[in-house]
Amino acid sequence: MPRILDVGCGPTKYPGSIGLDMNPSTAADVLCHLDRGGLPFADNSFDELRAEHVIEHVDNIIATMEEFHRVTRPGGKIFLATPHYTDFSSFRDPTHRWHLNTYSFLYFYPGGMHGRDMWYTNVRMREVKLNLKLLKLWKALGFEFLVNHSRMFRQFWEHYLSFIIRGKLMEFTFEVIK
Amino acid sequence: MPRILDIGCGRKKYPGSIGIDMSSAGQADVLCDWERTLPFADNSFDEVRLVHIIEEVDNIFRVLAEVHRVAKPGARVVIITPHYTDHASYCSPAHRWHLSSFSLWFFSEHPGEYDYYAPANFKERRVHVELLRIWRALGFQWLINHFRWYRKFWEYYLCFLIRGKTVEWELEAVK
Numbered sequence: 001m002p003r004i005l006d007v008g009c010g011p012t013k014y015p016g017s018i019g020l021d022m023n024p025s026t027a028a029d030v031l032c033h034l035d036r037g038g039l040p041f042a043d044n045s046f047d048e049l050r051a052e053h054v055i056e057h058v059d060n061i062i063a064t065m066e067e068f069h070r071v072t073r074p075g076g077k078i079f080l081a082t083p084h085y086t087d088f089s090s091f092r093d094p095t096h097r098w099h100l101n102t103y104s105f106l107y108f109y110p111g112g113m114h115g116r117d118m119w120y121t122n123v124r125m126r127e128v129k130l131n132l133k134l135l136k137l138w139k140a141l142g143f144e145f146l147v148n149h150s151r152m153f154r155q156f157w158e159h160y161l162s163f164i165i166r167g168k169l170m171e172f173t174f175e176v177i178k
Numbered sequence: 179m180p181r182i183l184d185i186g187c188g189r190k191k192y193p194g195s196i197g198i199d200m201s202s203a204g205q206a207d208v209l210c211d212w213e214r215t216l217p218f219a220d221n222s223f224d225e226v227r228l229v230h231i232i233e234e235v236d237n238i239f240r241v242l243a244e245v246h247r248v249a250k251p252g253a254r255v256v257i258i259t260p261h262y263t264d265h266a267s268y269c270s271p272a273h274r275w276h277l278s279s280f281s282l283w284f285f286s287e288h289p290g291e292y293d294y295y296a297p298a299n300f301k302e303r304r305v306h307v308e309l310l311r312i313w314r315a316l317g318f319q320w321l322i323n324h325f326r327w328y329r330k331f332w333e334y335y336l337c338f339l340i341r342g343k344t345v346e347w348e349l350e351a352v353k
Contacts, residue, residue, distance in 0.1 A: 023295075091281065092281055093281070135334060166334075
């Protein structure tokens with residue numbers, strides 16, 4: 001059975017996972033504050049780590065991603081869900097420290113910064129999937145299909161269109177490289 | 179006479195209020211690092227004002243919990259801050275938070291599980307959005323401030339074009 005860690009699980013923990021949260025009135029199995037020290041697990045403890053609506057809250061994204069990378073086994077998956085910075089929800093919550101886009105995790109990809117590795121971190125992971133959700137109107141008009149099926153169109157959308165055809169939710173799946 | 183507290187009063191303290199600030203350059207009556215604790219007893223004020231300050235604090239929840247403590251039951255709390263689509267939201271490198279007209283929903287309509295984050299309870303008496311002159315002249319400001327559903331539609335679909343300027347809340351401390 002795969003070992004799954006659900007970071008910031010809240011009241012609805014991912015089925016079959018170990019839930020971690022800082023709030024005791026959640027479904028958490030482990031109580032821990034991400035900004036005050038690391039995760040209380042050994043290296044390579046999990047096959048999959050999930051963090052839904054978490055990364056936009058933390059004090060330090062790089063340190064947090066390094067911790068996620070440490071506890072996930074080589075070849076394991078990290079799943080992140082977070083609002084696109086053009087969405088209503090990115091600004092609705094006064095604990096959202098970061099406003100992110102579909103390129104916000106390039107730092108961690110091998111050769112992610114114009115063919116070179118980024119020097120702020122030594123941790124590497126590969127983006128195996130990115131699912132971008134748009135508002136109903138834009139989805140109905142086919143823009144969601146386009147941004148998810150063409151990298152070129154997604155780049156054009158981020159540069160030129162995203163303040164009009166606004167993004168909603170980004171779901172990243174990364175594969176851990178060690 | 180009502181007792182009014184102006185938090186982060188700067189050079190333009192609200193008339194008749196007690197001003198509190200971290201800097202002596204303004205008109206503050208009380209100088210202290212007020213972000214963690216306000217140096218006042220519980221239920222001290224009829225009105226608390228935070229004008230262009232909430233976007234700079236380290237922890238909005240902690241500050242509003244303190245505001246709630248020093249406010250009398252039913253006290254008025256006025257908060258004014260740039261809308262996140264206004265240039266002013268990005269002009270100051272001291273601005274930590276970029277907020278919308280729904281950013282304080284946690285305090286007024288929070289479901290159970292959010293009590294942990296927002297222990298203070300406020301009732302939203304009024305939300306007012308200011309727009310730039312051209313949009314005001316075209317009637318958008320009126321629509322936004324008269325219909326909640328329109329404000330929501332504006333936040334979701336329009337506000338990067340018809341950009342916001344400031345958001346003003348009038349809250350009531352519920353105790």
